[in-house]
Amino acid sequence: MVKKKKKRRQLPFRLNILFFVVFLLFSVLILQLGVVQILNGDSFQKEIDRTDQDISKTPVPRGKIYDRYHNVVVDNEPIYSITYTPAKGVQAEDRLDVAEKLANYISMYNDKNKEDKLAAITMRDKKEYWYLKHDEEANKLLTEKEAADMKPAEQYKTILERIKEEEVDDLTEEQQKVILIKKELDKAMTLTPHIVKNEDVTPEEYAKVAEHLNELPGINATTDWNRAYPYDDTFKSLLGSITSQTEGILAEKENYYLTRGYSPNDRVGRSGLEEQYEELLRGRKEQIEYTTNKNGEIVDTNVVVEGQRGKDLVLTIDMKFQERVDKILREELKKVIQKHPYDNRFVDDALAVVMNPKTGELLAVSGQHYDREKGKFSNVAYKTLYDQHRPGSAVKGATVLSGYQSGVITPGQTFYDAPIKIKGTPEKGSYNSLGSVNDLDALKRSSNVYMFYIALRMGGEYNYQYNQPVTFHKEAFQKMRNYFDQFGLGVSTGVDFPYEGTGYKGPEPVAGNLMDFAIGQYDTFTTMQLAQYVSTIANDGLRVRPHFLKEARVPSASEERLGAVFKSVNTDVLNRIEMSQNYIERVQEGFRRVYQEPRGTAYTEFSGKDYNPAGKTGTAENEVYKNGNQYNTENLSLVGYAPFDDPEIAMAIIVPNTGVDKGDHVNNKIGERIMDTYFDLKEEHNEEAE
Structure with missing residues (x-):
């Protein structure tokens, strides 16, 4: 008896189609990977390595003022200064952290102005501080349903309103010191130095901050300047005055100054000849190019314009x-x-x-x-x-x-x-x-x-x-x-x-x-x-x-002689x-x-x-x-x-x-x-x- 050959079992047609589709998909994927690697590899790598360049302008000392016989009438007196230059992407929590650390080394007031400084802290300042320190508890003051119908700014405002005053009434003096520092840090613009304190900075404060800069991101211990008057009050009411760093540009002339390259915290002539000849006295700001990566971290700096203090004025007045x-x-x-x-x-x-x-x-x-x-x-x-x-x-x-x-x-x-x-x-x-x-x-x-x-x-x-x-x-x-x-x-x-x-x-x-x-x-x-x-x-x-x-x-460059005549x-x-x-x-x-x-x-x-x-x-x-x-x-x-x-x-x-x-x-x-x-x-x- 002849044995029948066993019939080979064939794959169903549908399964073959499935394998074919999978094959095509892998082929397309391999092709796409090739395109990414070969054709667009460089551009994608550049995106990974992408950096941004930003220009920061640093104020320079004002020009000096002399009398007709070249006696100094208004000079620049160097003083200690603590500044803050925030990087990109710095959040309120980051500034609070810096403020808490900086409070260990400086004080924002002295015995004479302590009451005035502390009185300047508003209820909103206190609530914002409490919010940052108790964010989970604060966020519970707003339901999910309420939050869904509000924009972030409205959410924030509502939460602040719901924080009870008794929550912040017992803030310690140390906490209030932190608030004062953070208020100054909040004024700083990205990559632009802002003076946190330049009045009554003691040598001890300056030394402590300089020693701990590695733990104070954005903080620097440097020198600033104030106007000095060798002749005291003589002719001073006509020389005029300049704004303080905390005042910055005059509010009534804000648009005028901002359109001329000033920053909000720049000092300007408030009155007298300081105001009359602001354009000559202001000087040329130093321009620094900061290179930051996509995380906002500074990876390089470069001075693109050297700073130059303001032009010196020679008056017709004979001070003697x-x-x-x-x-x-x-x-x-x-x-x-x-x-x-x-x-x-x-x-x-x-x-x-x-x-x-x-x-x-x-x-x-x-x-x-x-x-x-x-x-x-x-x-x-x-x-x-x-x-x-x-x-x-x-x-x-x-x-x-x-x-x-x-x-x-x-x-x-x-x-x-x-x-x-x-x-x-x-x-x-x-x-x-x-x-x-x-x-x-x-x-x-x-x-x-x-x-x-x-x-x-x-x-x-x-x-x-x-x-x-x-x-x-x-x-x-x-x-x-x-x-x-x-x-x-x-x-x-x-x-x-x-x-x-x-x-x-x-x-x-x-x-x-x-x-x-x-x-x-x-x-x-x-x-x-x-x-x-x-x-x-x-x-x-x-x-x-x-x-x-x-x-x-x-x-x-020499303190012993004046520069060339400009005008x-x-x-x-x-x-x-x-x-x-x-x-x-x-x-x-x-x-x-x-x-x-x-x-x-x-x-x-x-x-x-x-x-x-x-x-x-x-x-x-x-x-x-x-x-x-x-x-x-x-x-x-x-x-x-x-x-x-x-x-x-x-x-x-x-x-x-x-x-x-x-x-x-x-x-x-x-x-x-x-x-x-x-x-x-x-x-x-x-x-x-x-």
Whole structure:
């Protein structure tokens, strides 16, 4: 019997299809791996090794400020500083950890400011601290259902609101110290150094932090700087100030500064020349490129722009002269006060501006205020630009020139000086009846009546009769003011300072007020305006811009010498008064007679001076209101220049509110001593130069 062959069992068709599909899938996978390795391997490896480059800008010290003889007026004083530069991806928990460690080495307050610093910690600060220390417990204050309907910021806010105040009321002093430090760390921007503490950092704190930097990520112990003033308060109110590190840029100018490359915590000029010349003083920040990996860790640093401290300023001020002018004002003001010790309603300020009338260079600008309660003086030089006073007869040079140019008087014309009365108004006159006076006598002897006639004629009244009404064209007020404007009286002087007053213009254009205006007893002016006015007369009618800055210099590597000149300030002629040179010379001669001829109102102080001075005195009636009462007092003023034939110094002085007949010619005495001092110092400087 033949055996049948056993039939081979074949795989089902479906299983074959499955194997085939698996084969195809493996083939595709192998192909894809090949593509990844061969074609895209380099790009994927780069992604693994990817780094980011970021630029950090580090502030540099400000430029220094010097006087005209290169004496340091404002310097940079190095101080210890603790800074924090956070890396990318730093979280609140990380900053808290750093703050807790840093609290072991520094304190954010001292015995004097401890209460104020701790009081600055808000309830929100405390709750945020508690949240970080009790995150699991805090998160339970919000249900999952509530959280699902909220954005992360809303969740956080709600949790803080639900943390009970009693949870944070018993925080220890050490915990509050941590909160204060963390508040500063929170202000830091990524990869940008932020000062955590630079006030009162002790050598011990500095050393401890420096020793433990390895456990304080982002923290550095370095040096910062503060402004130092070798001349103490002298001229300081005009130098101005800068913001502190905690203040940073001024909030009201935030957009202005941020668009110019500043960081929020950069210090900037807050006032005075520090503010005026911020762009020069700020310097060029050091720019450091940080390379970080994808985890935010810094793997490399590179300085791409070297930092350079700000440019140095050389001022026109002579600090030796400035100190002596300050002293003169204090001494002369004190003499008047000592003569009238019980009349404490008046006499507390003396103001002076001294400048070169040809160049506009300000040589000394002084303001001294006496506090009767404290019995001490303070420097208020800014009042020479801010405070506006009636100057009295000091402006009569402008009045006479206005009369010439308008054609209402001619050189040599005379008027009889006797009291004038317009019907329905009080009588007005000079301090005495001076009889017949011409224009030069009117300046020398300070005739009010002569100026009244100029005002009346400019208003259209040529036939004045005692106690009769007058014709008056109101346009005369603006016409005379236009003449005064040409001297800088009533308009901006253009001085390089953030702010200056331009005077108050009286509102009632009537004949009597124009008469008062003509003798400096209606509109008000600043001491700086008066200095520009007399400089314009001294300078043959050329009005120049007064300025504090002489030049800017690039910073030098040597402390012994200044760097190269970056910018020089040249004489800036604003205008020439629209008046004949003969007219100007006529007023100049009148000013010379005031100082140098008998019966001149400044003759007593200036006669016989070899520096050949000229100028004009002034006394203005002024009302003072104190404690609901009105008191009559006087402003004493003086303007002058020297030498008469080739002026190199011009000055303006105002001593406001001296009381009636109590000023003891303090304006003239101050002016005499200032001019004497200037020419004495000139010899000293010449000897030093030789």
